[in-house]
Amino acid sequence: MHLIVCHLKLEVQLYKYSETTTPARKGNLTGSARKLKDNAADWHNLILKWDRLNEEGSSVAAKIVNSKISKESLKEHDVLMEGDHLSVAPSLVHQNSQELQAECTNLQNIVNKMAHILSKMEKMVSAGRGMCELEKFQYGAKGRPAPLFQTWSMQQFAEVSSRLYDVYKQELALKQTILQELAHTTNMDLSMVYLSSWLYQPYIEDSSKLLLESLLIETGHRAL
Amino acid sequence: MSQQPSSLLHQELRKCFRVLEANQNIWKSVLAECTPLMSSLGNLAEQLRALKNVELVNTPLAQFPDLKERLQYKLIQAIDTVLGKLSEKMYALQLVRDSISKQLLAVVQQYEQKADSLDIHSCTTRSAISPSVADMLEWFQDAERYYRVQYIQRKNLLQILKPDELVFMETAPKRWATLDSPRGEENISDVLHQVSFFMSSD
16 A cells, blocks of 8 residues: 655745845834734744645655555464464564554654644744733723734734644644554554545645635735 | 649648657657556545545544544545646647647648549559658558547546546556557557658658
């Protein structure tokens, strides 16, 4: 079984602060606006990193499943050989197990990196909440009279952040489950479902991509 | 006087084989681009079928809400994308078929116009550097038929794919590969070799 990566990749340009904001404009933005714009760029970069890790993890996961399959077939082979007192197969099984272990550790590292990304996302969500509080304190319940960028209120920024965060939180939970179960299932169909769930990230909807794009447009990272 | 019509026909035939030569390469490269697309189509169908076979409730994935529906949606979306790319490739193949068919029509028309003034002898004699007009017309006609039939067969295979007939979609890459006709391709190359002196004797 080979899982072919035919993932719809969103062609995105890597944004860095230095590229997106000219020094002059950077000087103009202060306080909440500066923070929001930086957060938007962070969202973009973190999601880009996440997607890269996802692709990387996907091929590791496929290797795990493939090596699992060959391990099973070696075991069968071993049983067949037992009658003839041949000891070649056990060493092969051992070698295969080591490879499997190495790939699992590899996948574990990738999931850890993704968890790290998620923790950064969480910080941005709480920063967003903090900015809402600050705004309430400064301008009262109605918020500031004119929007910071185009049309969004501070509340909307916070909502977008927390919606994106929820999506990735769910994805991470799914990936953690896949990581735990992938090497322990003997059901081929289930292994396949694990692999496709990993690659296609079912909780990341088109609307999440739209949210991110809107965030980038609103903060001026993307030209209209 | 009798030289004139046959030399015009020769010119048109040269054009035919130039078109054939150019399109043979396009055809081959487009087909080569289709192979990975077909195999990802088969692979996606396999994933979709695995998803249908698994009762997620009895697995560690039970805790994830709407996972089955969501994953199914993603897989079908991916299939759509692949099919979209394949239909672009089919369009490229159609252009190959069309330009060869158009050229065949042109040369046959040319021949029919001149038929009265062409005697049978001048159509059937060949020389050291040029095959006979009759042979060349036949070869070109064969080539045209080859691409026409190939195109129809491949188009047909893609048209009968349905998302709910996963087994058929899974076997599609194999079916696609069985449509390959090395013999047919070889014939085209043979023809092009046979007319190579004729082509350069402009």
